[in-house]
Amino acid sequence: MPTILEELAGVYVRHTSYSELDAVTRIIVPFFLSLDVFFVKDITTATLLAVTALVFLLWAGVPLRFLKNYLFLILSLSFFIVLSFVFFKEVPGNTLYSTTILRVNAERGVWEWKILITDTALLQTAFFILRILAMIFTATLFIATVSDRDIVWGLRRLKLPAWVSISASLFFRGISFFVSDFLIVREAMIARGVDFEKSSLARKFRIYLNALIPLLSLMVTRSLEISLALESRGIQPSTTFSASLHRGKLTIKDYLVLAFTVFLTIFLAWWFTWRF
């Protein structure tokens, strides 16, 4: 079953014992890890959470080369977090480096823009970066282990009306519809002499505006066709589907994994209240 990550980015996640866990477990684990981010307040707990989420990711069979795609994001983020602590804030602590970039003598005082690196600023930066790593790993775990089918059947099990589960399913299909429509419109534009590669940024902006209008128009046509197909099958937005054939069963492994994540959350909550 393709996972959300496979649907969105075409990244294949190999089958491991983690994928054999029940869908409920695979949905609840990232939920608890997300909750843990709230309790993370220092470098120790941030490291613990980042490592735990990474272990789950590796167990789930997420290819490391996919995580490499995040490298630019993490690097740019880290760079700007460093900048924010060095350029925009004077964090008290032992000064490691200090220099003034701009000094303006104003009417009621002096405004100085300075670079100030302190040991506390570096520790705060490390904490933010580790917490962001934990967040990224947790979000990736969710999309790399849950398939759109899991969500659709989960919604059906909750006896929610057809429009909710069909919408969830259509959303993932809609992404591939849009991408294929865009490629068609793009080819049509290239055939008419539009050069996507050698255009300036301003011209590219205009070209994409011109592409958006037929794309939205195609979307309207497609949505009318799909809605007609649903209506002709007698499915109303309020219809409820049966999900009895797709009821899974939690195993001991599921209970163990769930117990571990609950324990981790309780531990971090205890650490959070004990330390702060």
Add this chain to the structure above:
Amino acid sequence: MTQGKAFKRGVTWAHIVTFILATAMAYVLAVLSSLIFPVLGAPGVSALYVASSVYVPLGIWMGGWGALAGYLSCLFLGLYPSGYTLYQSVIWAFADFIEAFIPALLFRILRIDPDFTVKRGAAARLFPVFVSTGFIILILGIIIQVLLGSLGEPFTSIYVASVYTGLGLAVIGIMLGLLVGDAKTWGVYIASIILTSVASGIWGAATLTLYNVPPPLPAELFWPIFTGWVIGDFIVLSVLSTGILTALTPIFKRTGLYVEGWWA
């Protein structure tokens, strides 16, 4: 003889399917925007957030469906590729809900039947330039005043100059906007662009840096993110959304997808 009786249509599959396909489209555009034109240091924030040119017009055409499309596309953007947790994304995504909700609200409260027919093409091409440049200068002036105004001169003069210049350009832009076609439609639309850019910018930047469970970014990044967000929204909404509204409003009205109320 049949008596002319006004009947109100309920929610149909056409509304639901259009909303969900628009959400998917907005999501793809959101991912592309945040990768191609990023506000560095703030994942998911783009200096040219093209996705808003889909769900903001959808809010004007389809009311609550447009706001929901904005919310869901931003929620998924928060999860992947931005890497925020589910709770952080759930809170942050209201920024895009607000962005589509405000124009939808204004058009419905003032009971305006949107008529984006362009009667004067030159005015339609010029007003986005004046409105967005004017408000960008104004916003930058206000930020300088908020951060450094207490120090007095020369910051006070910079603030005053930017307020006069920014407001002057924006007023010219608004006057040009009123000349484009139906004055009520264009007037309310320009007001929506200004209000919604600022409101969603405040929510978006604040939930990334100041208030969330926990805020993923340091508080010091509030002003850079807010500035990038608002400027990007001004440009996209005044340029891209205007073109889309002009071209597609008749199609939405003709196909019955146009919603007078909030949902049907």
